[in-house]
Amino acid sequence: MSARLAVETLAARAAGRLSRLAGAGGGTTLxxxxxxxxxxxxxxALAARLPxxxxxxxxxxxxxxxxxxxxxxxxxxxxxxxxxxGANLVSGIASTLLARPGAELGLLExxxxxxxxxxxxxxxxxxLLGNLFRDQLDRYGELELVAERWRSTVSDLGxxxxxxxxxxxxxxxxxxxxxxxxxxxxxxxxxxxxxALQHAADSRHxxxxxxxxxxxxxxxxxxxxxxxxxxxxxRPELQVRARAINLQGLESATFDLVTPAGQTRVRLPLPGLYxxxxxxxxxxxTQTLGATLExxxxxxxxxxxxxxxxxxxxxxxxxILMLLIKNPAGANEVIRTLEGGGAxxxxxxxxxxxxxxxxxxxxxxxxxxxxxxxxTERVIATGDRAAELAVRCVYGGLPEDRLDVQPALHHAxxxxxxxxxxxxxxxxxxxxxAMLALRRIFTERGLVRPYWKQR
Amino acid sequence: MRIxxxxxxxxxxxxxxxxxxxxxxxRRAALRGHELEVASVSLGDELRPGAxxxxxxxxxxxxxxxxVAPDLAAKGEAVRAVVAxxxxxxxxxxxxxxxxxxxxxxxxxxxxxxxxxPHETIAGERRMIGDVLLECELEPGRRETLAGFExxxxxxxxxxxxxxxGRVIAGFGNDGRSGYEGCRVDRAIGTYLxxxxxxxxxxxxxxxxxxxxxxxTGAEPPELEPLPDRLEAQAHAVSAQRARxxxxxx
Numbered sequence: 001m002s003a004r005l006a007v008e009t010l011a012a013r014a015a016g017r018l019s020r021l022a023g024a025g026g027g028t029t030l031x032x033x034x035x036x037x038x039x040x041x042x043x044x045a046l047a048a049r050l051p052x053x054x055x056x057x058x059x060x061x062x063x064x065x066x067x068x069x070x071x072x073x074x075x076x077x078x079x080x081x082x083x084x085x086g087a088n089l090v091s092g093i094a095s096t097l098l099a100r101p102g103a104e105l106g107l108l109e110x111x112x113x114x115x116x117x118x119x120x121x122x123x124x125x126x127x128l129l130g131n132l133f134r135d136q137l138d139r140y141g142e143l144e145l146v147a148e149r150w151r152s153t154v155s156d157l158g159x160x161x162x163x164x165x166x167x168x169x170x171x172x173x174x175x176x177x178x179x180x181x182x183x184x185x186x187x188x189x190x191x192x193x194x195x196a197l198q199h200a201a202d203s204r205h206x207x208x209x210x211x212x213x214x215x216x217x218x219x220x221x222x223x224x225x226x227x228x229x230x231x232x233x234x235r236p237e238l239q240v241r242a243r244a245i246n247l248q249g250l251e252s253a254t255f256d257l258v259t260p261a262g263q264t265r266v267r268l269p270l271p272g273l274y275x276x277x278x279x280x281x282x283x284x285x286t287q288t289l290g291a292t293l294e295x296x297x298x299x300x301x302x303x304x305x306x307x308x309x310x311x312x313x314x315x316x317x318x319x320i321l322m323l324l325i326k327n328p329a330g331a332n333e334v335i336r337t338l339e340g341g342g343a344x345x346x347x348x349x350x351x352x353x354x355x356x357x358x359x360x361x362x363x364x365x366x367x368x369x370x371x372x373x374x375x376t377e378r379v380i381a382t383g384d385r386a387a388e389l390a391v392r393c394v395y396g397g398l399p400e401d402r403l404d405v406q407p408a409l410h411h412a413x414x415x416x417x418x419x420x421x422x423x424x425x426x427x428x429x430x431x432x433x434a435m436l437a438l439r440r441i442f443t444e445r446g447l448v449r450p451y452w453k454q455r
Numbered sequence: 456m457r458i459x460x461x462x463x464x465x466x467x468x469x470x471x472x473x474x475x476x477x478x479x480x481x482r483r484a485a486l487r488g489h490e491l492e493v494a495s496v497s498l499g500d501e502l503r504p505g506a507x508x509x510x511x512x513x514x515x516x517x518x519x520x521x522x523v524a525p526d527l528a529a530k531g532e533a534v535r536a537v538v539a540x541x542x543x544x545x546x547x548x549x550x551x552x553x554x555x556x557x558x559x560x561x562x563x564x565x566x567x568x569x570x571x572x573p574h575e576t577i578a579g580e581r582r583m584i585g586d587v588l589l590e591c592e593l594e595p596g597r598r599e600t601l602a603g604f605e606x607x608x609x610x611x612x613x614x615x616x617x618x619x620x621g622r623v624i625a626g627f628g629n630d631g632r633s634g635y636e637g638c639r640v641d642r643a644i645g646t647y648l649x650x651x652x653x654x655x656x657x658x659x660x661x662x663x664x665x666x667x668x669x670x671x672t673g674a675e676p677p678e679l680e681p682l683p684d685r686l687e688a689q690a691h692a693v694s695a696q697r698a699r700x701x702x703x704x705x
Contacts, residue, residue, distance in 0.1 A: 134470065138584050138606055142470075142516040199474060204466070210522050212466075353697070359586070360604045362650050365475030387689035391654045394686060395478045405686065 009042075009098055031098050033091040043090065046097035047106060047122035052078065054106030054122045055285060056115070058150075059130025059166075061330040062278045063088070063109040065270075066130060068306040069282035071107055073291050073299030082107040084306075089114050093122075105289075113140050116153045127157065128164040128285045129172050130277070133221055133329035134202050134366075136358035143202055147171045154179075162288045166281060167236050168223040170203045170213065176236045185240040185284045186223075188258070192245055192273060193217035193224065198332055198368060208233045220274050221329035240284040242276050250321070250341035257283055257296070264297050270310060272337035274330070313447050318420045320442075322428045324435050325349075326357070328366035334429065335372050343375025344427040348416040350383040350409060350434035357431040361385050364392050373398045378419065380404045382412030383434045409434065410441050458484055458667050460493045461507035461537075464515070464523045467497070468549055471606075473513030475651030476545065479660050480509075487679050489668070498526050504536040508667040509543040512550025514649060517561070520549040524566040527553050531569040538571060543666035544643035547652060551637070551645035552576045552609050561608070572638040572645050573614040574629075582608045585703030587626030587648055588695050589636050593662055600624070601656050602694035603648030605703070611647075613638060620646050625702030642666040655690040657682070 047054050057067045064086045071082050081103035083096040088111045096108065110118045112132075119127065129150065134143050154163060154175050167173040167184035176182045193215075197204055201221055205212055206228035218224040227234040242255040244265075253276050254267045268279050283296045291299075305311055313320040323338075325331040338344060353359050373379070373396050381389040386407040394400055406412040413428075420426045430438055442448045462477065481491040496502050496510075515523070527534075534554065538544060544554070552558045557568040561578035568575075589601040601621060610630035613619060619629070620637025628636035629647070637646035644663070646652065653660040665676035 137470070138604070141582070142518075144516055144518045199469070205519070205522065210518075359697075359701070360471075360606065360650075362472040362475070362604060365472030365478070365651055365654075366469075385690075385693060387686055387693055388655065390686045391690045392475075395475070395482055395654060400686070405689070 029087045029089070029092045029095050031095045033095075043094045043097065044121045046094070050081065050103060050106050052105040053125035054108060055126040055128070055289065056108050056110050056119060056122070056124040057128045057130065057281070057285070058110045058112055058115045059128075059281075060112060060133040060135045060327065061333075062130050062274060062281070065275065065306040065309050066128065066278040066281045066285075067107060067109040069279055069300060069303055070286050072303045073282060073286040073296050074105070074107070074289070075295070075299060077295075078105045079103045080105055080107050083109060086306075090117055093118055112146050112150075116149050119153050119157060124157070124161055126162040126164060126285060126288050127154070128281050129175065130166050130281050131169045131221075131223060131329075132171050132203070133327055134363070135327040136360070136363075138358055138360040139355065151175065164281065164284045164288065166223065166277065167238055168219060168225070168277075170207050170222070170226055170233075170235075173236050174207050174233070183239050183284045183288060184236050185280045186225075186235065186238045187217075187219050187245070187273070187276065187280075188238060188241040188243050189245045189255075190217040190225070192219060192247075194219070197222065198328075199366060202329075206231060206233050220277065220333055223277070240280055240287070242280055245273070245276060247271065247273070247340060250337065257293075259283065259287060259293065261287065262293050264293050266297050266300050268300050269303060270305060271340065272333055274333040274337075311448075313442055315417060315442075315445075315447055317422045318417055319425045320417075320428055321425055322430065322435065322438065324432065325367075325429045326432055328363050331367040331429070335368065338427065339371055339375070343372055344425065345377045346380075346416065346419055346426060347372065347376050347378070348380040348382060348412060348426060348428045349389055350412070350428070350430035350438065351381070351385040351389040352383045352431050352434045352437075353385050354433045357433050361388050364389060369393065369396050376402075378402050378404070380406060380412050380416050382406050382409055383431065409437050413438065413441060456489045456668060456671055458489055458491050458664065458671060459506065459508050460491055460667075461496045461502065461510045462493050463496050463502075463510060463512040463527070463550065465495050465497070465513070467519040467523045468513040468515035470516055470519070471514045471548060471649035472651045473511070473547065473649075476513075476547070476653045476660075477511060479651075479653040479657070480664060483657065483660050483679075483682065484664055486682060487664075489664070498523065502530045502533040502537070504533055504540050507537060507542055508670045509545070509663060510534070510537060512544070512546040512554065514548030514550060520553070520558075521564070521566065524553055524558075524568075527569060528567045531571075534569045535571050538641055538643045541642065541670045543663050543670065544571075544645075545652075545663055546643070546645040547649055548607060548647055551647060552607075552611065554643075554645055555611065555638070558609055571643060572640055573617040574611050574638055576609040576611045579608050579610045582606060583627035583631055583703055585626055585701060586694065586698035587628065587636065587702055588624040588698035589621030589626075589628075589648070590624055591621035593639070599658050600691075600695060601646075601648060601652070601659060602691050602698060603646075603650040603652050603656070605647045605649070607647050611638075620644055625698040627703045631703075642670070650694065655687060655694050657684050657687045
């Protein structure tokens with residue numbers, strides 16, 4: 001390490017400790033922000049000293065979980081620089097690289113909008129692209145813009161980077177064309193196809209000619225087995241696949257993991273098709289890093305959920321089940337999974353509109369809330385935009401007398417726990433900053449450990 | 456009474472939760488004993504003047520907007536005839552742009568429009584994104600506010616004498632300079648505001664329903680029975696405050 005980098009590194013690490021001492025939160029991005037200001041090129045140097053290089057994971061949905069699964073598979077065999085708390089902007093990545101001086105491999109989830117910058121700087125040995133859904137249009141811009149940036153990022157990286165793509169997403173499957181070092185993955189079980197494309201389905205028109213695709217199967221949002229009847233653009237062949245999928249309600253998902261190196265049956269302790277996608281991505285990625293089928297199976301089967309994505313928290317004899325929602329495609333899958341376990345009688349939904357949530361809350365109208373509203377006895381609407389959420393529920397058919405509107409999260413949580421019988425479960429669906437705020441409340445009440453102490 | 460809605464290109468122009476606007480019209484009609492019947496009018500479908508009491512056109516991403524633009528331009532005469540015949544229109548964002556003379560200069564591609572609204576839209580560099588608050592007076596003496604969210608690269612310039620939908624209290628509006636937002640021609644309204652627009656601005660939903668009923672019956676727009684709108688008022692208040700606090704400006 002150069003003398004300059006060494007000094008900057010020390011200063012930046014000290015800033016992170018100060019931030020935590022001051023009670024300002026995890027201090028997970030502050031050191032990186034400082035380093036980024038001091039010397040933007042430092043990230044390149046920090047990445048370059050990792051002997052096994054860097055792998056990047058990006059997607060609209062599932063990047064935190066997929067990355068955590070990859071970490072679980074790699075286990076103790078590699079010392080990782082891994083941004084497990086989801087600090088996935090350039091500053092968070094710089095902080096992660098700083099905090100793990102002895103690391104051998106960088107395992108980094110990257111924000112969709114930050115991918116171009118990060119990839120250019122760290123030159124990853126592998127890049128996993130999981131999916132592209134409409135998300136926070138006020139922050140990322142239109143889906144097509146993100147897709148375009150990703151296309152040029154991929155072509156700039158050249159053949160030294162192994163590309164791992166979810167081929168069920170037409171935009172990403174197309175990136176596999178004409179590329180030598182590429183791994184495609186996807187679902188291969190039409191028994192789990194939806195009847196039709198959801199309202200919020202995005203890439204439903206051919207990426208090449210613009211005509212509507214025909215789908216032999218639709219799994220999540222627009223992810224599926226597509227083919228354009230006009231020009232023939234179709235899902236590429238899958239190298240890593242899930243077959244014979246069996247979903248066990250809110251508990252788990254079992255599937256045959258089929259890879260070029262053989263196949264094995266995996267019992268994933270997380271629910272829902274979307275987590276099967278996450279597991280497939282993690283399997284395909286780690287296989288390019290040399291993980292064996294046995295290591296992959298063991299890592300996935302012993303996986304605990306990623307931070308805030310699917311957490312069970314015990315609170316005075318009651319269970320809080322917290323599932324993050326942040327865009328229509330993700331929320332629809334959470335709802336489908338909840339329905340699989342029978343619609344919960346009581347729901348707490350928390351809608352914030354900070355920058356990290358998206359200032360534009362229109363997306364809640366694209367979520368298919370109706371099946372949940374029809375089956376539930378009571379909804380508590382909370383967060384900074386609780387009133388907007390309440391209006392959404394009422395126009396979605398929920399009688400007003402089954403609705404509590406309580407913008408303050410801690411009051412809403414008290415109300416939810418009060419209405420939950422002993423031994424019962426309170427389902428909580430928060431947006432990102434609401435999830436962080438709820439976790440702070442859980443920490444204050446001694447129900448969970450702060451996230452920066454979890455690993 | 457049956458209110459017949461023609462929803463233009465619902466499978467292409469739906470990016471900003473446009474179905475929320477339809478849901479609000481539908482429920483508010485039903486609560487007054489009317490029935491909203493929504494028919495899709497998409498690529499290649501004929502638009503028959505007289506067949507609809509209200510047309511809805513939503514917003515789409517650039518790609519989807521470009522896919523429907525030629526088809527919509529070909530329906531231009533029919534759209535103008537629908538409005539001349541007294542039907543109501545709500546056009547949001549991309550739909551609003553294409554109901555003008557056109558959208559010009561985006562990636563060097565020009566998209567001619569319908570020519571209903573006396574305006575044209577020129578592509579701009581920076582997107583205008585943020586919360587918006589407007590003051591409107593659709594009926595003389597009845598001032599109302601509209602709260603919503605805007606996200607557009609196009610700058611829409613109204614012709615001299617064109618009637619805007621409202622005056623911008625906070626946010627960018629049509630072009631970030633004129634101080635006006637949207638456009639009105641007879642019973643047709645165009646605007647950049649989504650959110651979606653109608654759930655937190657129920658008075659506009661009722662205005663559109665009354666205009667559509669006037670077309671359906673051939674009579675004057677009726678006074679609709681008021682609804683409590685307690686939650687809607689709260690949602691409006693929060694959204695309006697957001698615009699005042701953080702509405703867009705360069």
